[in-house]
Amino acid sequence: MAPRLCLCLLALLLPAPVPAPPPPRTDWAAGRSLSRELLRLLAALEVPHHVLPCCQEEMRLEEEAPEEDWPPRIRCSDTCDPSTLDTNNTRCLRRILQGLQHYRDLLDSDIFTARRLPQLETTLDQLLGLVQQGHGRPPRRPPTPSATWAHQLLQHQALEQLQSFAAVMSRVFTHSASTH
Template sequence: MGPLRRLLLCLCLPALLPPPAAPAPAPAPRTDWAACRSLSRELSRLVATLKEPHRVLEEMHLSEEDPENWPPRIRCSDACDPSTLDTNNTRCLRRILQGLQHYRDLLSSDIFTARPLPRLETALDRLLGLVQEHGRPPQHPVAPSEAWAHPLLQRLALQRLQSFTAIMSRVFTHSASPR
C-alpha cells in the first residue's frame, strides 16, 4: 500500500467509524425498598398503638371542611399503583416524601408540645432519610394554634398519619417484594 493511500485511509477512517457513545447518564438514586418496607411497617405499628389520652375523642371522627388545608395524600394520580411502580416510581416517592415531611413538621409543632411522641418522630426521621435521596420538599412551618384545640388537632393528625402510613406501607411492600 502506498504512503498516500495509507495517509488517506488514516484520515478517512475516523469519519467512517460510528461516533463515540455519549456518556451514560448518572444512575438514579436506588431506593432501599426492603428498609422502607420495614420502617413503614414500624411507623404504622407505632401509630396504631398510640392511646388517645382524652377518652371522649376516641369515638369522634374529625374532618376539615377546607380542602385547601388537607395534608398530602397518596392519590391515583401519584402513580403509586403496582404497574407504574415497576417502571417509574419517582412521582410516587415524591408524594410519599411530601407526606412524611408534612407529618414530621406537625410532630415538631406546638400541637404536640404537651404530648411529644419521640418514637414516632424517630421512625419518621429514619424513613425520611431513606426516601430523601429523591429530593427534599420544602419545610412548611405549622401555624401556631390555640392550646384548647391541641387535643383535637393531635387526634386529626394521628388519624390522617395512620391512613397515610397504611397506603405507604402497601407501596413499599409491593416494591420490596422479589419479582
C-alpha cells in the same frame, strides 16, 4: 484544513465530560421495614378519647384551604399502583416524601408540644432520609399556632391521618420490596 486540525487537537486536550451519576436506588426493603414500624408505633399509641366524649368521631376541624390537597394523601393519580411502580416510581415517591414531610412538620408543631412522640419522630426521620435521597427540604414549622384548647383534637386528627397515610405507604413499600 489547519483550523479543523487545531480544533481536533484542542478537543483532545480538553477533559472528557464526566457522566452524571445514576440516581440513587430506593431501598424498598428498608422502606417496608420502617413503614411497618411506623404502623406498629401508631397502633400502640394511646390517643386520648376524652376530648369530646359525645361526638368525637363526627367532629372535625376543617382545613384552612379545602381546595388544596392537604393533608397530603396518596391518590390514584400519584401512580402508586403496582403496575406503574414497577416501571416508574418517581411520582409516587415524591408524594410519599411530601406526606412524610407534612407529618414530621406536624410533630414539630405546637400541637405536640405537650406530648412529644420521640419514637414516631425518629421513624419518620428515618423514612424521610430513605425517601428524599437529596431531593427533600428541611422540615418547616406551621406558620400559625393553634388554639391550646384544640391541641388534643388536632393530635387525634393528625395521628389518624398519619395512620391512613402510613397504611397506603406501607403497601407501596411492601409491593416494591417484593419485586425489586
